[in-house]
Amino acid sequence: MLKSGAIRALGAMSGTSLDGVDAAVLVTDGVTITEFGPADFRPYSKEESAVLRAALGKWGGAEVEAAAEVIETAHAQILSGFEDVDLVGFHGQTVAHDPANRGTLQIGDGALLAEVLERPVVWDFRSNDVKLGGQGAPLAPFYHFALAKFIGATAPVAFLNLGGVGNITWVDPTKAKPEDAGALIAFDTGPANAPINDLMVKRLGVDRDENGDLAAKGNVDEDILNRFLDHRYFYKIPPKSLDRDDFAALATEVNSLSDADAAATLTACAAMAVVRGMEHCPSMPEKLLVTGGGRHNATLMAMLAAGLDCEVAPVEDAGLDGDVLEAQAFAFLAVRVARGLPTSCPSTTGVGAAVGGGTVSHPLR
Template identity: 65%
Template sequence: MLKSGMVRALGTMSGTSLDGVDAAVVETDGDRIEGFGETAYRPYSDGERAAIRSALGRWPGEEPVAVAAEIVERAHAGVMGRFRDVDLAGFHGQTLAHDPGGKGTHQAGDGQALAEALGLPVVWDFRSEDVARGGQGAPLAPVWHFALARWIGAKAPVAFLNLGGVGNLTWVDPRLDRPERPGALLAFDTGPANAPLNDLLHKRRGESFDRDGALAARGRVDRDILGRFSRHAWFGRVPPKSLDRDAFGFLDTEVAALSDADAAATLTAATAVAVARGSEHFPQPVATILVTGGGRHNPVMMELLRKGMKCAVVPVESVGLDGDMLEAQAFAYLAVRVQRGLPTSFPATTGVPGPVSGGRVSAPRGGVSAA
C-alpha cells in the first residue's frame, strides 16, 4: 500500500525517437509537486535501436516484438536499478503501434517483470484503459503540464510543446484549480517532429539524428512539398487527436529526390509548420510556448518555430525545468495518480468521454493489484 502524502516516484520514458531511456524522480502526492529528484539516461546501442526499429508498427505475437520487448525491459531495469529510496515506479514502455479506434495501442515491455526485478510496485500500461473507453490514449503528459504550470507560477494560459518523434502541444490555463475543470487543458499531437528527420539520417547516412541542425542548415526548403504538407487534412481536424509515429510516412517519398541537406531542411520546416497549424486550435492565445524534448536542441528547428509563431518560443529550461527529463517525470507523476485513483486523461486531452485513471499496478513477488 502506498503511504499517504508526498512520495518519491520514479518515472521512465523511451520515446518514438528511439534514442534511449530517460529516468527521473519526482516528489509528489499526485496533485502538488514537492520537488524533483535524481535523473539518469541509458542510450540504446545501435543494435538495440535497430531491433526496436524492426518492431515498429507490430503488435503482440508478431515475430520482432518479443525481441524488442526484452531489450526494452533490460534497458529499463538497468537504469531504474540505479535509484534508491523510491516508493513506486512508472514504466511507460516503448510504443510500437498506436491505432485508437482500431487495434488499440501497444507499448512493449512487461511491468510485472520490472516489479520483480526492482522489488518495487510498478505502474504501467497507461494508455489501454483510455483507448478502451473511446479515447485516443495520447497524449498523457498534459496533467503533468498542468501541475508544472502551477509549479512555475504561471498566471495566464501557457503552452508546452514536446518535440519527440511526434510533436504534441498542451494548452494550459493555470488559473483553474484542477485539471479536470472545463477549460483547464487542451492537448493534441501536432504532426511529425523528429521521427521523419531521424529516419532520414539513419537511412541515408547511418546517423541517429541531425546534430545541432547542421545538415538542415546547409539545405534549402522545398516550398512545394511544404505547401502540400501544410494543406494536409490532419491540421484542420479538431483536437484532441493523436498520431502513430509513422502516420506521416509519405514524407519519406516526398523528399526522396532531394539532396540530404535539402531533405533535412524540408523535414525540419515541416515540424515548425505543424506546430503553427496546431496553435490555431488554442482556445486563447498564449504569450509563451515552452519547448521540451530532443527537438529543442536543434537550433534550426527552434528558429523556424520562432519565425512561425506570434509568441515567445523558449526551452523549458528558461523557467527552471529539465526538458530532457520532462516526459520521464510525467510518468512518475502519473504513476502516483494511478495508484491513488486520480484521473490521468480527460475529454480535452484524449477525447475520452470522461476522466480516466488509466494504468495497471504490478507488485513484486507476484502480487498484482488493479488500479
C-alpha cells in the same frame, strides 16, 4: 499500501525517437510537485535501436517479442540504479497505435519489472483510455498542468514536446484541476524528430541532425511543405493523436532532394505542423515552452519563433529539465494511478469523461 502525502516516484520514458531510456525521480502527491529528484539516461545501442525499429507498426510476432526484451533489459538496468524510491512509472515503448480501432500497444512487462526492482510498478497507462474511446495520447498534459502551477504561471502557457512526434498542451493555470473545463487542450501536432532522424540514419548513418546544422544549409521545398500541410490531419479538431509512422510518405517525398534540402524540408514540416496546430488553441499562450530533443535543434527552434506570435523558449528558461520531463511525467502519473486519480480527460485525449488508467503490479516477495 503507499504512504500518504508526497512520495518519491521514479518514472521512465522511451519515446518514438528510439534514442534511449530517460529516468527521473519526482517527489509528488500526484497533484502538486514538491521536488525534482535525480535523473539518468540509458542510450540504446545501434543494434538495440534496429531491433526496436523492426517492431514498429506490428501488433505481435517475433519482432515485437525481441523488442520487448530490449525494453525490459534496458529499463531494468537503468531503474535498478535508483535508491529510496516508493513507486515506479513504466511507460514501455509504443510500437503500434490505432485509437480509431481502439488499439494501442506499449511493449514491456511491468509485472516482470516489479519483480526485478522489488518495488510496485505502474504500467500500461494508455489502454484504458483507448478502450473508453479516447486517443490514448498525449498523457503528459496532467503533468504539464502541475508544472504550470509549479512555475507560478498566471496566464495561459503552452508546453510543446518535440520527440519523434510533436505534441502540445495549452494550459490555463487559473483553473483548480486539470480535468476542469477549459483547463487543458492537448493533441499531437504532427511528425517532429522521427522523419529527420530516420533521414539521418538512412543517408548519413548518424542518429540526428545535430543542432539542425544540416537543415540550416538547405532550402525548403515549398511544394512538399504545402502538400504536407494539406493533409486531412491538420484540419481535424483536437483531441487527436498520431502513430510515429502516420506520415511515413514524407520519406518518399524528399527522396529526390539533397541531404541538406531534405533535412530543411522535414524540419520545416515539423515546425509548421506546430504553427498550424496552435490555431486550435483558445488563445495564443504567453509563452511556448519546448521540451524533448527537438529543442536542441536551433534551426527548428528558429522556424518556430518565426512562425508564432509568442515567445518560444526551451523549458530550461522556466527552471525545468527538458531532457527528463517526460520521465517525470510518468512518475507523476504513476502516483495518480496508484491513488485513483484521473490521468486523462475529454480535452486531452477525447475520452468521454475524466478517467484513470494504468495497471499496478506489486512484487510477489
